Amino acid sequence: MNASTATAPSSGTGKSKQFNTTWILILTSLGFFMSMMDSMIVTTASTAIRTDLNISVNMLQWALNAYNITIGAVLLVGVSMGERIGRRRIYNIGIFIFTLGSVFCALSTNISLLVVSRIIEGIGASVMTPMSMAILTNSIPQNERGKALGIWSGIGGLALIVGPSLGGFIVAKLAWQWIFWINVPIGIIAIYLSSKLLPESKGNRDKINPLDTMLIIFTFAGLIWSLSEITSSTMSMMAIIVGLLSIILGIWFIFRQNTESNPMIPLKYFKSRTFTGGNLATFLLYAAMYGVVFFLPQFLQVVGKVDPLVVGLEILPWTGTLVIVAPFAGKAVDKYGEKLIATIGLIFQGIGYLLISIFVHEQSSYFTMVIPLALAGVGLSMAGPALQKAVLGAVEPTAIGKASGIYNVFRLLGGAVGTTLVVIVFYRFGSIIDSKFFTNGFRAAMFFSAVLSILGIIFSLRFKNIKK
Template sequence: MRTTTTKNQVMENSKVNTTWILILTSLGFFMSMMDSMIVTTASTAIRTDFNISVSTLQWALNAYNITIGAVLLVGVSLGERIGRRRIYNLGIFIFTLGSVFCALSNNINALIMSRVIEGIGASVMTPMSMAILTQAIPESKRGKALGIWSGIGGLALIVGPSLGGFIVAKLAWQWIFWINVPIGIIAIYFSKRLLPESVGSSDKTSPLDSVLIVLASAGIIWSLSEITSVNNLLIPMAVGTVGLILGIWFVRRQRIEAKPMIPLEYFKSSTFTDGNIATFLLYAAMYGVVFFLPQFLQVVGKANAFTTGLEILPWTGTLVLVAPFAGRAVDKFGEKMIATIGLICQGLGYLLIAIFINNQSSYFVMVIPLALAGIGLSMAGPALQKAVLGAVDPRAIGKASGIYNVFRLLGGAMGTTISVIAFYQFGSLINTRLFTSGFRAAMLLAAIMSTLGIVFSVQIKKKN
């Protein structure tokens, strides 16, 4: 009787610990995602307050994402060496400090620099939260946990724009940053007490490798972000080319180094490689839609910002509702099946919008396709995460998480860029008819990228 009671207590404590691990790792992901979304609805207020142009304002938006992509792998390497929880908490601290600086900024240059500080902190929050969660959860339940993690992060897509608009309307744009401070302090306190510590590789990071990956990532992501917003393509093309050359140099060094930052042997696993490429295409399609869908609803549908947020719900809402159940399906049926079905659903949803939408059609024509695409994303995301992280040794989960997130970020930057190119190739901003034509081209491109992802998802091998 006593043995049974002790066993039940252990199981109950384990469940409580698992719940806290899931909450605290999801919170870091939510905070980093929220900050990339909440600023979008405050952009007009910031531009008016500082009396700056749209092109100048864009730097306040891009600086955050570019910094995340640039320093992500360096931060992950530190986490693997000195402790994932320690670096996770350090990331939250830097992110919170950057938020304070953002709120106190009195000019655009100060705000941009503060966003860079935020990005440095956020760069490790997502991959380290993934690594901590994956390390702490048994493999049989990992898909469910990653599904819930994805759903909570996806919640930022829903509440971010609406919350930002509400705060700006009722208070001031500075408060979109002040709200991070108490959340960050609470997250650090409980993470230090309740999250397990784990390490991966204890190898020292080469300073040259760190410099190369930072400059290469920053150059490539910046050029992809900038190339569609300037008339002179020379500078973005030159920066992107230099970034690509530095990236090739970095990869060559990884081949010959005894202790590389990114062991290229990971890519010998077809599951790891194909999972990352499918992730790249999944998010390339998604971010192209994220960029144009709100504009279409406002320009062609004549909706205001708040109504637009509500009209996007059939798409983004599925991330919260479906992802946890999709995670369970991954555990039961395997990563290959769920990822493939997810990419099919996402591609079909975007294709139906491209086929049936016009500049006079009702919004309700889009509801079912948007929900279908959202269900697809909610299924494929957790499945591809589990496939990539499960393809490496447990001690390499942190680095695998970093690589996964680099593919996700690069996919988002590339998807946005080529979607803008497709939009202007077939449409323009002149009138609603041409805007619709360009939007349909962008949606068709998103469908094609999702379909290409299927080519790689079907190559994922079942883990023995």
């Protein structure tokens, strides 16, 4: 970053304060890292949790899904509170709730307590990512935001690399409860430093409508839950009913946003081609990515016949690029604009997945995947910061918090929808019967992920560059 300090908004006090941009970047990235880490680290501890609590796979699924469902359900409500009460204050409250939930998770002695504790964690995590984005974006000059968001993405991306391996190490050397205990000291330190070193800012201080709050919570909780249930072997009519009811509630919510004077999601933002295109491209970018996240580790274990620790190392050509490329990609966004970098990134990710679907087969060497994985990772590392800056830069500064919340909703829904569709495609062309059928399904899933990524180009090409 060229500047060493940033000036905090006065928030009506008539005073300003200088803040070190390095600390702003570190502390906002830490919140994103913690929320992502907790999602990834649990995956490698799932078997140990299932064995210790003596539960079925279906019951275990709720310990994993409760976290993501809660984040999607309460995210926009938390963002609205941050805009009204203060972004830093809500960010710290989110870290506190997340840390408290981690304590409850570590102390859980049965699956019911663990699921409730994961919901508490999810409530805290729901504001950690959007508020960290809003604080960072509001504190950094426009011409440096791409670089800052690139570094932010890279640090958060470390969770994809460190999470699975660290989870496996902790479970092997200590116990699964310690994957939650490690959040406690980090959370306490983060809250203390954030209260001292992060600037406070506010956005649109509109009152929060209770009916809108309930509608958005039930809409997203129902949608994400039903999507996760549709792909399970025990899918029932209840999942379809809940999904349809959630869509109806969502339509009602949108209708209310169009008629209210102080909406939770101002629909006027979507009149901007850049804002709308950026969110839709984000949806497709992460729909493609999460489909690969779901199947790639399984393919390496089932067909490649390697253990989880080796899998963590073998996906490094893909995930490792987030740390290496994202900061440079963010700088390129500042120099060349969002439209070009986002489009190139989506192309690279799509080509990477497409090459895997073409050249990988049951007997192929792992090294066949290395270059395509790296190419896809570079694409994700480029498109991520570009789309973030496009969306946040398309609104006025007072709306950055709401814009970051909307962006993260599209990201979460993209992941949920993408995973559901990819699972459907997998079972249409393959199965888990043996390696041959698994490979057939995996190749079809990778091809579909490539198509999703390429479709994102349609929307990135509609950007109006806001480079300054």
